[in-house]
Amino acid sequence: MAVSRERASLDRLLVHEGGYVNHARDPGGPTNKGVTQRVYDSYRKGKGLAARSVKGITMPEVYDIYDRQYWDAVKGDQLPDGIDYVVLDGAVNSGVRQSVIWLQRALGAAYKGRVDGVLGFSTIEAINAVNNHDALIDRICDIRLNFLRHLNTWSVFGKGWTARVSEVRSIGKSWASGGTPQMASFMDGGQAKGFIEDAQASPSTAPADAAIGAGGSGLGVSGTLTGLQEQLSPLSYASEWVTRIVVILAIVSALLLIGGAGYRWYTNRKTARLTQALGMT
Missing domain, CATH: 1.20.141.10 (Chitosanase, subunit A, domain 1)
Known part of the structure; x- marks a missing residue:
């Protein structure tokens, strides 16, 4: 040169x-x-x-x-x-x-x-x-x-x-x-320093883990209530309320599981992009 x-x-x-x-x-x-x-x-x-x-x-x-x-x-x-x-x-x-x-x-x-x-x-x-x-x-x-x-x-x-x-x-x-x-x-x-120490933090997976954990627990509880419903079947009124609770709990639990899995996918994808951009792979 x-x-x-x-x-x-x-x-x-x-x-x-x-x-x-x-x-x-x-x-x-x-x-x-x-x-x-x-x-x-x-x-x-x-x-x-x-x-x-x-x-x-x-x-x-x-x-x-x-x-x-x-x-x-x-x-x-x-x-x-x-x-x-x-x-x-x-x-x-x-x-x-x-x-x-x-x-x-x-x-x-x-x-x-x-x-x-x-x-x-x-x-x-x-x-x-x-x-x-x-x-x-x-x-x-x-x-x-x-x-x-x-x-x-x-x-x-x-x-x-x-x-x-x-x-x-x-x-x-x-x-x-x-x-x-x-x-x-x-x-x-444009003259400002751009140091890696000032990099964005990777998103936390804690909310996803909490949602997935709660969803799994909810499904477990709904299973327990289903067993209770069978015991209460002679009492049609009580059995009807248990059925409603089981359905609601199952739906909420499923939403938590799906939402948690989706958010975990998002955080993993964003972390991968951040890692690649910062040259940390």
Whole structure:
């Protein structure tokens, strides 16, 4: 890949990240130019410098952080044109490991290693075996967007994330095709961090289990009442009331069993979709 791709990628990424933000729903917390306070504190400490607000971060520091902690981490110099930028943007927005997981999943059968978020030799080998880089970029972006949809903050930042991923897709494919992509645009909300720690929780099966248990118990009771009815058959009046109770109880129990089974199917299906979207299979 071209040596100059890192700076060109960062110039577009920094437009997406914008300036200083501290949104209450953003798990990144105080962030400036895409660098969180936590990352900045770690960087300053490693340099033997005193901690300070990320508001005061300088551009040389920004470029140094991106070079060391993101570009080098995703092995940008070893990735094909366009894919380098797409993986870098995902790494800054959702973490290096998560972005590499998206890449590994997008490689499909070409990748023989574990989907572990570590960009090693087997991942590079799989990328080099792929001829259609436009299609690979599409798959990476589709997987990324599906992941973001399953975060608790999607209702807040979903519009911005959707616009950002769409533009990342376009820019990446333009580079992959040998063209010169447009400059990026800032999308409000698109700069919010999308971490897996903020993923939606799997739905509980407790209501389904309770309904199925209650339905089974109800059918058991109705069976007991049926036996009682036989004993009361000489007393036609009492037997008639028992019959009504048995019928009602049987209907309610059956509805509970059916409803519980249906809800359990729904929760299992939703959990499977969530697991797949988050790459936890």
